[in-house]
Amino acid sequence: MSRSWMHQFAGGLMAALTAAGCAGGGSANMAVDADAAQAVYVAPGEHDELYAFLSGGFSGNVTVYGLPSGRLLAQIPVFSQYPEKGYGYTEQTKPMLETSFGFIPWDDSHHPKLSQTAGMTDGRWLFINGNNTPRIARIDLTTMETVEIIEIPNSAGSHASPYLTENTEYVVSATRFSVPTPQRDISIDEYKTGFDGVLTYVKVDPNSGEMAIAFQVKMPGFDYDLSASGKGPSHGWSFFTSYNSEKANTLKEIGASQNDKDFIAAINWKRAEECVASGLGVATPSQYVHNKMDHSTMRATSRAMTSVTMLDVASCSNLVYFLPTPKSPHGVDVDPTGEFIVAGGKLATVLPVHSFSKMLAAIEAKAFDGEVGGIPVLKYEAVMAGEVQNPGLGPLHTEFDANGFAYTSVFISSEIIKWSLKDFTVVDRTPTYYSIGHLLVPGGDTRQPYGKYVIALNKITKDRYLPTGPELTQSAQLYDISGPKMRLLLDFPVAGEPHYAQAIEASKIKDRQVRTYALAANNDPYVVRSEAETKVTRSGTKVHVYMSSIRSHFMPDNIEGIQVGDSVFFHVTNLEQDWDVPHGFAMMGARNAELLLMPGQTRTLVWIPIRVGVYPFYCTDFCSALHQEMQGYVRVSERGSSVPLKWNSPGQ
């Protein structure tokens, strides 16, 4: 470890401690004003003013909270099986979790991003990345359901994702771990020469939201960390932070922390489009899958894909420039005007701010400081707009308000700093409890932030709540930013680890919520639209039960003639067309999960009975006064038994 680094660490630590002392932080109780409760109180029956979508981190989900109350409204399963909703267990949803490696029941969800039009959130879709086995998911905000997942090939660890362009032309992904591309059996010691870092641009259909990989860019084998897209004047560019420009392949905590500066890669994606259009991309064999929920059948399908278009920086000139950026930058964020590119140099003693207009001028003037991997490195002084002094220790992420201020999360000194985009000086700082990662200002990544709040997303809570064994919750903290000083209002535990989060005005979403699925438009091949259509059929050892549920009974609810070892497909349709009347379906001994059926929806559970006897099923969602009576029986006979298939549908 270099001595200079140690000095910087100690210096930063002292600065942060002094600053925290000045801010009057100290005891948690002292940090909260007497009227804080009133500022976040949403009376019973009243609605919150904002929806907040938090990544569930290693839960693989997205959680939906109301702000400012901090009330948990919903959990949306994305990359992980979710037995409560049958997600990833039902025949309709299992294909969503397929990958080129087969069915994977889990991932690590990181960064939710709301779709944008003209640089403003439009309330249509939420995208989120799966970090472990690189994937991007799309959630339909009218149903709050995951409707699409696309795997990102030639990548390992999709961390800088799914940052999107200001009209949602693209969502991007970058490999966190450089890997041999295409994958091959080589020694890890060949990292410096044999590993590549691939950036991915996923095109989003402006009407359907459907994703397709447009092209990939092969870059030097660094670790790529986070991304932001230009807006306004810088629209057409995207920025990726990188660390490990040292190309270390072991003990990266030391090996990747040696260079004084790493890089922000500035990608001119409009130029990339030109290169692809003029045939400079190379069709590269790549295995990945594309999973989609069909709108009409409400069934997911998984399609294997075999090729992507790869751009090499050598063949497409003027595509990428490197902006030198101090010390393993983590976050990169573009201010509302599109001019300033803020890097969170997590080991740096200053917070560097690059200027987009200076960057263009430097490219024009060829103010280069050599090349790395065939990519021109711009002179630091030529692109730098300013350095925020005394940012605390471990600055990570920055969001913006409407008044020309930026808010940066600072991990090691556990604080938020507020600084001015006019003179790059810190004007306020406030402690967080503890070790803040991302932060969010509602609209803070758009062209017009509107938030009155900044929300800290904390990794550690230690003494903040009643302890719950060795594992303690992560948390979110809500601060009022309407005055000159940040003011802590609320502190609430969150489900899973929230990496990034996004918030949006409730008015953009709440009136578009789907209340029921139209039974008439349900085209699941096993749908029943009335009890008269219910039936049981057998073909070999497969038994299909076309079942209906409505308050408060299943039809049929007595089934005989099932044999040990049969695969019994319960295709259950909820015939209700009434808001907030789901039914559940649980089968004793079924080794998967329950079904949770929204009104008008069909879902299928497979049950393979292993013992003779009579087994019950029942409704798990308290649907009505006679919910307890909503149950039925299946008789299971020996294999080869002569008990005929029999059930009690109308007309039987």
Next chain:
Amino acid sequence: MMDRLSRTALAGLALALVACLFLPLWRVALLAPQYPEGLGFYIWANRMSGDLRSINGLNHYIGMKQIVPESIPELRLMPWALGGLVLAGLGAAAWGRRKALVAWVSLLALGALAGLADFWRWGYDYGHDLDPTAAIKIPGMTYQPPLLGSKQLLNFHATSLPAAGGWIAFGVLALGIALIIRERRLARRPRPA
């Protein structure tokens, strides 16, 4: 004979009834703790609309018959009756006799009364003719919806009121009566020479 103003007004009233063919006549609204947004249905001249599916679903608990608009013959008759009233009103205006006006207004009043009586009869039937095997049986409890006004039926607060078409029909009836009164007054006054 009616004067020109009365004849024109009568023709206008008859034509106003045309709107009753295209607007809902009656509305029944239901509120319950579980249904803060409310359930309800509209009765039109020839059909019913609204949350019948949900209401039928709930009604099975108390053993009420399903409300099936296709099986209600009145919904096939009503458009003809309304059409007949329109034509009769226009005919009366053309003919111009005061007797015709009185006859038409009486016919309209009778029609409205018959309609209300019929609605009450259906309500009585739905509310009383209950399936003896129903899950919820409360001794002495029947579920006839109110004809006009509000009534608590178990957890539902039911309100029955005319809808746009109904208000127009009542308005036409009231103005028809006003026309009769006007004509009576004119008849008592000596005609100018």
